[in-house]
Amino acid sequence: MNKKVYSILMIGAISVLASSCYKKWLPGEKPYFSNNCNFSQDQYTVYPDRTNVFYGIFNSDYSTQPMEISLTNMTHSDGTPAPELTGQVDVLQWKDYYSGTEKSVDEIQAKRFSVKRPSFDIRSTSGDIIFWPSDTTNIKPGTYIFDVIAKNAAGQKTFQKFKLNVKRPRPYEPWYFNDDTGERNTENIDGQTVPAYQHPSLSGVKDQQNIDIKNTDVRIYYVWKQSPTNTFSIKIYDKDSLPISFSRFNATKWDSIRYYSQSANLNVQFGFNRRFSEDSTVVTYDRTNPYPVLADMQGERAEISLTYERRYSGSRTFGGIRFSFALFKQGGWDIIVKFSKNPRFEND
Template structure:
């Protein structure tokens, strides 16, 4: 009988112990996330070009900090310590809401994939710490070099605490609405009247070949506030060259444009800006997708009954929405289109 009572008492004690343990376990505090001292930014000075959207990513080293993390810009100020409302207030910017892939059939289809949102012009992605400088019509309010620019701090936090990265620098460069550019990034003034194509090989009327980039000049000209891109060719005396001479050019797919109009002086497209629209590789871009890619081609029979493939290539970007003209100036000679 004593044995039975003892077993019963032991059973009661075990049950009470389990209940007590379960109760204690419920009251244990939740595990807190950590903020590590080895978390840091690998880049602390940012020099975006105004007038274009620029993403600074893969610049934060998480170290042993627990994720998710929250980031925000705090204490944005000028280099002299004054408030900088131009960088703390929100402004309308154009943001992709759909995926651009280069198969869109109209400007309307492209615009349906974009929307207007309000953001600070220099923004931070709240969970990665990446920065973005947005393209905006309000960019002209931002202090650009040679001004010393801005100083700001970043607050990183999670449930385990917070950490500050102080005295980071924002030193924007002046707008350059196209690349390659003949504009100085500090003064914004032109250093030449034109830029060079990417590559060229063409026969000249006087027997010499266009085979260096300096043999042809490319001039950018803004003619209005619309959505068009016009391509022209001129000889050394500025006389127009008929685009139809470049008869192996894929004019319909030269750029991601619409409503092409071609005559004996120019080729014009309706386009959406910027060009290219994103860094996604398409039939209209370089392999990386970073630049638009145009090739003008024609063939002729050279001396000795040799088939000669002539070409001119140009990789470029245009950031500012407008009516733009691209003029290819053969400054030394006129291309030879006839057979020998």
Template sequence: MKSVKKLFIGLALLALSLPALQSCKKYWPTENDAFNLDMNFSVTEFKPILGRNTYYTNVFNDNQSTLPLTFRVLNLRSFDGDPVPELLKLFPVRIWTKPYTGLEKSLDEIYAKTDTIMRPIWEIGKHSGAFTMWDVAGSDLIKTEPDSCYLFDVEVSNNGGRRYFRNLKLKPQVEMASEISTGFSVNILGDSTRQNINDIRYWVNRKGDGNSITFKFLDPKLKPIKLSKFNDMKTEDWKKLIHGFNMKFASDSSSVTYDVAYPIPLVPTLKTDYNDGSLASSSFLYSRTAFGGTRTTSILSLRYRIFQQGDWEIVVYFPTEAPLFKND
């Protein structure tokens, strides 16, 4: 009898405890994401050059925090704490929606791979922590060094925690619409000394607001050198001089012009027939017969970048003597 009574009491207590156990289920602690407070930015002062898309990737160390993290730029301000509406306003920027290959056959085909979206000039990737300065910014709008420029904060979070990085610096640099390297020259002899020409100068001029680029060569008297003298260049070589279209030679063979999309190169890191993986590359070739019947090839290669849309002209100037094109 006593054992039956104990069994009854035990079952009753179990019945009373079941609702309590069931109701406690929602109070079991959930497992939070890892959030390491030793996370950090490897760069805290940013100096993008205006007038071009500048990307800062791999500048954040999550220190094995659970991904994805969420990033937000906060409290953009001048160095004195004043508001900076120029950095908060949205601007139309062009982005790639399909990969650029360098094999596109027209400007329309290139533009069909892009889209225009509205973005702030300075922003951070929501889950990447990568910063972007879009090319729509210019020194007519944005403060540049030597001005003290801007400060901003970044919030980093996941459901395991939140941290603020304070007083990061943004110090934009004055835009450079173009850059040209001397490239290299091989076997370019002077027409008077028959020695290698070492003094070659390069001018890059913006002539209008269109979408074109023109190449020309000038002798010491600033007279055009006919492009027909580059006798090793066939039609296909001229077409591959740059990723451009509607190639047009001047009637006197003093220049060649292409319709192009800007910037040049469109994707600097992609090696193509027109790009060495960093800069645009355009080479001009000619050959001549030297003494003894030896055939020699001469090469002038230009390496350059142009960021601003326009009608641009690249001029190669020989200030001391013109190249020797005639056979010996």
């Protein structure tokens, strides 16, 4: 080893030794706890049939990390203990990212795994509050009171009498029932107060007299049925409750139906394993639960457009209906589109 290289190494070693000795005598960093740490809200409304997550609600105000945040003193509104909130439930968590390019339900399911967590939960370091899907026979709709403790090595703070408002389940969206009474909401149509329903968007849909059909002339119903698999079927009926064949929607490109997924940031496949009934009046898809995949976490909705082509007054025209939805209950669903005026599909 030449003298120049040796000198450089020795200088480096002395520098490291001096630095370590210097750091040894420096005072250690003291932990800090800010009494100004806070939550951005003190009331949380949840629906028991889905995952409810409240992200980014805790501000540590530069308190030393890590912090330990926990739920405590959970009671009913009358002050009696509410141990049901701490009951363990099976929940699905992700071990791999949902990409939106998956080709089957099984491929999506392989990216998730089941763990047990308390029904009412909190992430101990971030303060994110979570209410996992729970059975309403165990956790009744109503108001619950709870405290939150945030602490680190330097101190702690208790946030008292936060409210958890557990509503009735919403097994699908959009939902048109009162969350407290269960009664159907109302809407105003042409100056009249009538029961509220989902109405699709319509474009170029005419009745038998070639007069535009309004979207309020069409109602959408969701009917759940017990099933060992998660599916949904779409059916369309005329004003006489006779089924309309999907062959009528001759401009629909079934293999290209997509909806935009915010989490995947791309247009993803509408459903899986599409199949038609023999008379083409029912189309059925396999699905995840919830559907879309992150409907509960991101508020996503699946959307479908059904279009058809016809000749009217010597011109080629198009008509179509479009609607979006989400499903939160395991089993089979029938999505029924019901016209109160018969649409015209024939050429003129």
